[in-house]
Amino acid sequence: MPLIRLPAPSRTVTGEGKRPHRITLSDHALQTTVWPKLRPVLLDYPDLRVELHSDNGMRNIVEERFDAGVRLGESIDRDMIAVRIGPDWRLVAVASPDYFRRRPAPKAPQDLVGHDCINMRQATFGGLYAWEFAKEGRDLRVRVEGQLTFNTSIAMIDAAMSGYGIAYVPEDLVSHHLLGGRLELALDDWSPPFPGYHLYYPSRRQVSPAMAVVVDVLRYRN
Structure with missing residues (x-):
């Protein structure tokens, strides 16, 4: 990749008017x-x-x-x-402690079929995101079902903390909730980094x- 020379900070750095x-x-x-x-x-x-x-x-x-x-x-x-x-990051399956008291946490991705899951609607094609898992060279895609579907991770996390089911969301968005005990992790060994x-x-x-x-x-x- 060719070297890009950066201009010093100034009010005329762009030289391109106000085009965003x-x-x-x-x-x-x-x-x-x-x-x-x-x-x-x-x-x-x-x-x-x-x-x-x-x-x-x-x-x-x-x-x-x-x-x-x-x-x-x-x-x-x-x-x-x-x-x-x-950096690399990963998606993780999380739910509230109350939900996992009512429904035992899944041990394998196939167990999600019997759970209430919070879906993500994909913007490009309009379909529901199939949850992707991998372990020891084995890749699995699971289509889940549940009462709620969103198109943003933040809403999915809020619904999970409210006990509506399992959400599959970026780990860095829920790490503080996991540490605080507001959410619990499932299928940790099936969630490799991207x-x-x-x-x-x-x-x-x-x-x-x-x-x-x-x-x-x-x-x-x-």
Whole structure:
């Protein structure tokens, strides 16, 4: 990847007027990775315009005229330049202690069939997300059922804490609830990590000075 020279912080860093740089990403990527990194730096670049389009779909950034997108590393097309911006993370199955007192915790993914589960509606295709598990080289996808379906992880977590069933959500969003005893973990050994989030953009597109700032700020350095 060619070296990108970054301009010093100034009010004329972009040189592109007030056109916003549009990035599509999930609500989880926005909350845990992109916004925490951008928030303190934007004060140094007051003329840098960024539009963060949050949904859980798989957008075509070329057709929909986004400057970049954020996805897991395993799901990015090969004709894109991808820059890692976050660590590996995983989804975990959680429910309230009250729910697991009423219904024994599942020991294997197949046991979810007999449970109330909180579904996630996928934005791109409109279908329900099939929960993905893996253990010792064995991959399983389970389609679950339950009373509730959402399209955001935050609502799923709230429903799980209220005792409505099992949710399959990013671990970093529920770690404090697990430590506080408000949620309990199930199927821990069936929940492997995903490759971390990557910022991606077309390889044939020249990187603007403003986009170079965004790329450098978001780059994962651990």
